[in-house]
Amino acid sequence: MKLLEKYILKEHFAPFFYSLLIVVFLLFTNFLLRAVDRFLGKGISLNIIFEYLFMNLGWILALATPMAILIATLMSYGRFAEDNELTALKSSGISFIRILFPGIIFSILIAIPLIGFNNFVLPEMNFKARMLARDIYKKKPDLNIDVGYFIDDLPKYSFIIKGKKGSKYQNIHIYAKNQTKSQTTIRAKEGEFETIGNNILVSLYDGEIHEVDTKILENYRRIIFEKHQIIISLEDFTKTKNNKNLRSDREMNVKMLNSKIDIFNKRIQSIRNRIQKYLIKIDSSNFKTIEDYNQIIQLISKENNINLGIIRKIAEENNNDDNQKAFFQRLLADIQMIKGYEKNKNKYLVEIHKKFSLPIACIIFILIGAPLGIINKKGGFFIAIVFSFIFILLYYLFLIGGEEMADRNIIHGGLAMWLPNIVLGIIGLILIYLMSIENFFSKNLNK
Structure with a gap:
């Protein structure tokens, strides 16, 4: 030089x-x-x-x-x-x-x-x-709630919360984890989280519980509630939070982040496979028009950015019977999960x-x-x-x-x-x- x-x-x-x-x-x-x-x-x-x-x-x-x-x-x-x-x-x-x-x-x-x-x-x-x-x-333990992202701090549940207004959280989706025989999804318009002793009390308002058998998809149950409460032990929460094997995106190197992205890709593919299974059981005759049926197929086949708004609109127009309602409820719940996983995956890509x-x-x-x-x-x-x-x-x-x-x-x-x-x-x-x-x-x- x-x-x-x-x-x-x-x-x-x-x-x-x-x-x-x-x-x-x-x-x-x-x-x-x-x-x-x-x-x-x-x-x-x-x-x-x-x-x-x-x-x-x-x-x-x-x-x-x-x-x-x-x-x-x-x-x-x-x-x-x-x-x-x-x-x-x-x-x-x-x-x-x-x-x-x-x-x-x-x-x-x-x-x-x-x-x-x-x-x-x-x-x-x-x-x-x-x-x-x-x-x-x-x-002073409490639940670390990050609006818009999956909360995986709990051993039995995953949360995704879309917003907050005052002391209440808005548009709450809860997914039960580690269930092999069935998939349980809870949706509520509003909810509150309160620490009581060694527990966190989750109070949900105006929502639905969806349960589907992962092997026999016809075994589907839908429960509508005005108020539903879940009690979470702080001991379980603290164990999860203190687990040295669990790291956030900012605590991972590139190798760890890529491994996490692979996990989300597998979860997304698993849900897509499940959607395909119950798509086989429904044909164009269940829809008002063949265009609605074809549009549903095209939207779901997209790898990214599934338009939830269009699917909801088609669902409203084709809610003819209980089977049709159950189909769209399962479909919308699964697509919501896909979108949540894609959002988390993008968070790791950003990092x-x-x-x-x-x-x-x-x-x-x-x-x-x-x-x-x-x-x-x-x-x-x-x-x-x-x-x-x-x-x-x-x-x-x-x-x-x-x-x-x-x-x-x-x-x-x-x-x-x-x-x-x-x-x-x-x-x-x-x-x-x-x-x-x-x-x-x-x-x-x-x-």
């Missing part, structure tokens, strides 16, 4: 570590203010608190590193332009691409270890943080791609930061923070928006995580192209 490249590369290190410390401090302070309520009045030892806080530094570091890269790049190239070093280099016939190249090398040197950190170290830190959180949790997309953002931010630093001609920390805030905000808006669309199965989980890099990468390439144009580069250096 030539002297020029070494010099530019060296000039990135101090601003990077300085920026990293500042960003980590800000994110950690924000986390600490939100987490302090977990510790107050619970008699938790300082060792557990400090270890818990340290383990949470993992995800903070993963988020802070790309931000620090952008700030450091703006500061470095801004200072080069401010001190007229770039003017001297330009006069010597050195192109902007060559000036940019050491910055790209620097970002790659940071991105590669960060990929390894995200895949191997971060999941373990997140896992240990949860295992420490269980000691905090034991002081896989996030392990790579965030480190690659380091390279993307170099492409943006170097031209902007030269155009601005200011190497100060405050100016760098202002510019960084704009692009980091844009990046995370795309990241959060993409994750939201992935949750709704609108786009693939991988595309959701790479979308911010694609958008900002295009902006960066446009800026680099402009800086590569002779007149534009000279104009910004001499302004």
Whole structure:
């Protein structure tokens, strides 16, 4: 490596570590203010608190590193332009691409270890943080309800809850687990969860219980209720929560995540096979029109994004007898399960791609930061923070928006995580192209 490249590369290190410390401090302070309520009045030892806080530094570091890269790049190239070093280099016939190249090398040197950190170290830190959180949790146990996702914390049931209004949860679906002879599904419009002693009382309102024999599909039972209660032992719940073999998506490496996705694929295929079995037992004569029958077949045969609204509409138009009603009740319940599993599968896909997309953002931010630093001609920390805030905000808006669309199965989980890099990468390439144009580069250096 030539002297020029070494010099530019060296000039990135101090601003990077300085920026990293500042960003980590800000994110950690924000986390600490939100987490302090977990510790107050619970008699938790300082060792557990400090270890818990340290383990949470993992995800903070993963988020802070790309931000620090952008700030450091703006500061470095801004200072080069401010001190007229770039003017001297330009006069010597050195192109902007060559000036940019050491910055790209620097970002790659940071991105590669960060990929390894995200895949191997971060999941373990997140896992240990949860295992420490269980000691905090034991002081006041409750059910961790994440609206819109399957809740698998319970040994006998899986939950998916679509919304919350006040103290009541809306549109609750409960699936009995570990049943080989029958499949039980409970649906309720509203529900409440209350801790009573060593139990959680689940009160469901205005719903239905569906039971179907997995071997003899004609053995189907439907129970309508105004109020139904389920008692869940907190001992069983705590055992499940503290199980070291159970990890959330953020506590898994790529191999574990792929294994989890395979499990969901098998579950989805099992439900599809079950649907096919009772589709065989019904033909077009059971429908008002042949078009309705064909549309049902086409919708169910789709691998993704089964349109539940259209199926419900067809169900309303073809509820002619009890057998027809039972068929559509089973069908809608199974499709709801498929959609829930697909949503969970996409969550794991998002986590896989996030392990790579965030480190690659380091390279993307170099492409943006170097031209902007030269155009601005200011190497100060405050100016760098202002510019960084704009692009980091844009990046995370795309990241959060993409994750939201992935949750709704609108786009693939991988595309959701790479979308911010694609958008900002295009902006960066446009800026680099402009800086590569002779007149534009000279104009910004001499302004």
